[in-house]
Structures are given as structure tokens and as C-alpha cells.
Amino acid sequence: MAMSMYQASVPVFQARLKSLSNVLKKAEANAEERKIDPAVFLNDRLAPDMLKLTSQVQIATDHAKGAPSRLAEREIVRFEDNETTFAELQARITRTLELLATFEPAEIDGSEDVAILIKGRTRDLSFTGIEYLQNFAMPNFYFHVTTAYNILRHNGVPLGKIDFLTP
Amino acid sequence: MAMSMYQASVPVFQARLKSLSNVLKKAEANAEERKIDPAVFLNDRLAPDMLKLTSQVQIATDHAKGAPSRLAEREIVRFEDNETTFAELQARITRTLELLATFEPAEIDGSEDVAILIKGRTRDLSFTGIEYLQNFAMPNFYFHVTTAYNILRHNGVPLGKIDFLTP
Numbered sequence: 001m002a003m004s005m006y007q008a009s010v011p012v013f014q015a016r017l018k019s020l021s022n023v024l025k026k027a028e029a030n031a032e033e034r035k036i037d038p039a040v041f042l043n044d045r046l047a048p049d050m051l052k053l054t055s056q057v058q059i060a061t062d063h064a065k066g067a068p069s070r071l072a073e074r075e076i077v078r079f080e081d082n083e084t085t086f087a088e089l090q091a092r093i094t095r096t097l098e099l100l101a102t103f104e105p106a107e108i109d110g111s112e113d114v115a116i117l118i119k120g121r122t123r124d125l126s127f128t129g130i131e132y133l134q135n136f137a138m139p140n141f142y143f144h145v146t147t148a149y150n151i152l153r154h155n156g157v158p159l160g161k162i163d164f165l166t167p
Numbered sequence: 168m169a170m171s172m173y174q175a176s177v178p179v180f181q182a183r184l185k186s187l188s189n190v191l192k193k194a195e196a197n198a199e200e201r202k203i204d205p206a207v208f209l210n211d212r213l214a215p216d217m218l219k220l221t222s223q224v225q226i227a228t229d230h231a232k233g234a235p236s237r238l239a240e241r242e243i244v245r246f247e248d249n250e251t252t253f254a255e256l257q258a259r260i261t262r263t264l265e266l267l268a269t270f271e272p273a274e275i276d277g278s279e280d281v282a283i284l285i286k287g288r289t290r291d292l293s294f295t296g297i298e299y300l301q302n303f304a305m306p307n308f309y310f311h312v313t314t315a316y317n318i319l320r321h322n323g324v325p326l327g328k329i330d331f332l333t334p
Contacts (some may be wrong), residue, residue, distance in 0.1 A: 002279055003172045003297060010303055046213070047320045047331045064326055130170060132177055139332055141299045142309035149310075165306055 005071060005112060009133055013064035013141065018167035020060065020145050022094045023152065023159060028086040029156045033069040038086055044151050053151045057089045060144035061096040063128050067137035068103045071129050074144035172238060172279060173272035175302055180297035180308065181267050185334035187227065187312050188260045190319065194251040197324045205253055211318050213292040221319045224256045227311035228263040234304035235270045265298060272278050 001007065031038045045052045051059070058081050069076045075097060112127035118136065127136060138160050149164050168174065182246050198205045210218045218226070225248050232304060236243045244266060281296035285303065316331050 001295075001297060003170055005170045007297065007301075008170050008175050012305075016306065039246075046317050047323070050320055101271060108332070114253050118257065128168075130174065131169060135182060135334075136332065138179075139309070140328075143313050143316075143328070143331055144305070146310050146313035147317060149312060150213050153217055154321075161307075161310070162312055165303065167302075 004064060004105065004109045005088060005129065005133065005145050006108040008098055009039070009071065009108060009137075010068055010103050010105075012138070013067070015167040016141070016145050017061070017064055017100075018061070018098055018147060019164055020057065020167070021090060022090055023149055024057070024086055026159060026163065027152045027155075034048050034156075034164075039084075041152060041155055041157070042084070042086070042089075044155055046147065050147070053148055054083055054089065056144045056148040056151065057092065058083065059094055060141055060148065063137050065096050065099050065112075065139040067133060067141070068100065068108055070116050070137075071114060071133065072103060072107040073111075073114065089131060092096045170186060171272065171276045172296065172300065173275040176235055176238065176275060176304075177267055177307070180234070182334040183312050184228070184260050184267075184310070185266055186229055186331055188225065188257060190330050191224070191253055191260075193325045193326060194319045194322075195332065201323075206251075207251070208319060208322055208324070209251070209324055213314065213318060217314070218311070220315055221250055221256065223315040224259065225250065225309045225317065226257050227308055227315065228259055230304050230308040230311070231328060232263050232266050234300060234308070235267065235275055235325060237299055237304075238281060238300065239274040239284050240278075241274075242279065266268070266307075290291060290300055320322075 027041055028038060029098040031041055043052045043055050062078070066076050079092060079095070083092055114134040116127045116129060118127070120126040123138065149159065153159055194208055195205060198208055200290070209221045210219045233243050246259060250259055278296040283294045283296060283299040285294070287290040292303065316326065320326055
């Protein structure tokens with residue numbers, strides 16, 4: 001199997017979203033076991049001006065669906081951002097995985113030079129496909145899945161690096 | 168520029184290590200400004216059974232130098248893991264960047280099927296080159312650079328996502 005734009009994107013998002021789903025399942029079970037309201041975990045954040053767990057999962061899935069869609073020049077499916085429970089976050093991850101499964105390598109391979117424009121609140125960002133994937137979508141995606149894991153570790157959920165690495 | 172094993176590894180490590188260096192510079196300046204012993208930041212961790220900031224930086228650089236070396240079938244340069252100050256961590260990042268600059272694309276491209284063996288404490292892991300890069304080295308690397316950032320955010324260092332993304 002050769003490295004390509006498809007290989008560098010879709011399977012990476014799939015593997016880490018499956019890990020994220022397992023991490024969230026362990027967190028939900030741990031909340032039940034410790035008789036902690038799941039909302040305590042879902043609303044926690046590592047700093048007052050960082051995003052809460054729910055938002056970390058929402059944004060991670062946004063990058064996972066946005067990146068292949070932009071590279072394939074497909075319209076991006078919008079999600080509502082209205083999840084408030086572990087079950088709803090799991091459904092969002094499942095929906096993202098279902099969407100990822102619809103991408104064929106041929107749709108994404110060769111997208112290195114596709115022009116990508118990300119509209120920001122204060123300014124727009126222009127990238128080639130490869131720059132967008134490597135300098136924007138992937139670091140953002142990894143940032144949010146890692147921060148979700150870190151919020152849960154900080155709350156004492158029994159997790160290890162293996163949970164972060166195993167799809 | 169085409170996606171390749173080199174493109175999927177060396178420039179990604181370089182960009183994120185430069186960001187990490189800037190994040191650490193801001194943390195050091197912030198400690199000085201707030202009259203906090205830098206060791207407070209360097210020894211902090213997000214959970215009692217997680218690694219401290221210094222270790223996060225050490226392990227991030229280990230993956231950044233280990234991955235291209237293994238893919239190129241070069242011997243891995245060992246570092247001492249004896250850093251105790253921000254200046255020493257910066258020197259370690261600089262040394263890693265200098266090493267990364269010595270890799271030519273031709274040494275790493277085509278390494279998708281190279282056999283990689285990672286010796287673990289409890290068991291060994293076998294990978295092809297592409298599996299190793301995508302399922303082990305890169306998620307580990309991103310995990311540690313993100314956790315370093317999160318430790319500092321949790322300590323009130325004024326950082327934003329832009330610091331994580333800008334090399």
C-alpha cells in the first residue's frame with residue numbers, strides 16, 4: 001500500500017475516531033461506577049478559556065469529515081452541534097465514520113494541489129490540499145482527540161496510552 | 168509536491184516541533200513574568216499517573232527523530248533524557264530539528280513496507296513502515312506535543328490554538 005492523500009487522511013481519522021469512541025465508552029462507564037453525573041465530564045475543560053469535552057469531540061469530528069470532503073471537493077455535511085450526552089457523542093462519531101466509509105481513494109488521491117479556503121472569524125486561510133491536510137486539518141484533529149482524552153484523564157478516568165492508540 | 172512517506176513524516180515533525188519550541192518560550196517568559204519557578208511548569212502533569220511536561224517534550228522529540236530514522240533504516244541517535252530546564256528542552260528540540268534536516272526524501276520515500284520492530288517493556292510491536300508511521304509514531308508524537316500544550320494551558324500560560332498551529 002502506497003502513501004497517498006487518501007492514506008494520509010481517511011484511515012487516520014477512522015482509527016483515531018474509533019479510539020475516541022472507546023475512550024468515551026470507558027468514561028461513561030466510569031462515571032456510572034463512581035456515581036458521577038456524566039455531565040460533569042462532558043462539561044469539563046482544562047482551562048477556563050478552553051473548550052469543554054463535548055466541544056472537543058464535536059470539533060474533532062468536524063475536521064474528520066471536513067478534510068476528506070474538502071480534498072474530494074464534496075459539499076461538507078453539517079452537523080447540528082447539539083449533543084449533550086455520551087450517547088449523542090457516540091452517534092456523532094458513528095455518523096462521521098459512516099461518512100468516511102463513503103470516500104473512495106480515487107476521490108482524494110491527487111488532491112495535493114486542490115485550492116482550499118477556510119473561512120475564519122477574523123480572516124480566511126488559503127492552502128493547497130497537502131498544506132491544508134498537514135498543517136491545519138490533521139494537527140487540529142489530533143489536538144481535539146488528545147484534549148478530549150486529557151480532560152478525562154484529569155478527571156481520574158482510568159485510561160492509558162493504549163486506549164488512545166488502539167482503534 | 169506529492170504526498171509521500173517523506174512528506175507525511177519529516178515536514179510534519181519539523182512544523183510541530185517549531186510550534187512546540189514557541190509554546191515553551193512563551194511558557195518560560197510567563198513563568199518569569201508571574202514570578203513562578205519554571206520547575207513548577209516543567210514538573211507539572213495533568214494526572215498523578217501521567218508524565219510531567221519535561222517528559223512530554225522528551226518523548227515528542229524521541230518520536231520525531233525515531234520515525235524518520237527507522238523508516239530510513241538509520242541507527243537512532245540516543246539522547247540522554249537529562250533535561251531539567253526550559254533552555255535544555257529548547258536545546259533538545261534544536262538538536263532534533265538539526266537531525267531532521269539531514270534526511271533526504273529519497274531516504275524515506277518508498278518505506279511503506281519496511282519492517283519495523285518496536286521493543287516494548289511487556290511485548291514487541293511489529294509494523295510495516297506505513298502502519299508504524301500512521302498508527303504509532305504520529306499519534307504518539309501528536310499526543311505528547313498536545314499534552315505539553317495542555318499542561319501549560321492548565322497552568323494559565325496565555326496560549327491559543329494559533330500557537331499550536333504556527334511553526
